[in-house]
Amino acid sequence: MAAGGMSREERWSLAGATALVTGGSKGIGHAIVEELAGHGARVHTCARSAAELEECRRRWEAKGLPVTVSVCDVSLRASREQLVETVK
Template identity: 60%
Template sequence: MGCREQRWSLKGMTALVTGGTRGIGFAIVEELAGFGARVYTCSRNEKELNERIKEWEGKGFSVSGSVCDLSSQDDREKLIGSVTSAFDGKLNILVNNAATVTLRKFVDYTPEDYSLIMNANLHSPFHLCQLAHPLLKASGNGNIVFISSVAGLVALPMLSVYSASKGAINQLTRNLACEWAK
């Protein structure tokens, strides 16, 4: 038995990690799969997604995924449909990781910049939680993780819209805990 299994296990658990092919999302997929969870992830980049899945298969991890542009409501709905099929209608862990950032002075942000950042960083995880709610309940042990940022707590230059989106995620996290936690 390896060191991981001696500490704890996620065997039998299922997880969806958005934006799991690089950065923090990649590390989360590796950890969850390393502890035995079956993981589903998504990326906008099909080539990168296929390369990561092959890499994870080589490590003996149970990871599947699909191409998804989380800024699209239709893609989010298809993603949850795929997760529903992959995990027989049950999801234990939803990790809202995918996000975007645009560095600009406040006066230089365009309405398109604002919409892109808020859609990716706030609306998408909000909607995914709504869509995943029945799956999380069906598992009997549902958990949601939001990846935020220090920018959601303190002021940083060139990040006003990103910071606002992450501050909103922090508040959404608290409210969902209040409404959905046992």
């Protein structure tokens, strides 16, 4: 037990939180998606490659992680605006 009588899992719970992670299909973004979802956050991630996103989404679903995905090129304003609307 950690200080205050709470376990590490309880202290780091993100239950009820929503996170948006760009570039979640690989590298650091992918690791952040898994960490946040593993602590209970609902996570939405985006990337430019639909195929890579779908492959990741299937793996996250198999792990029981609450992750949704969409294709987005964050360098384009219209894509960013659509992403925000999707996450809302």
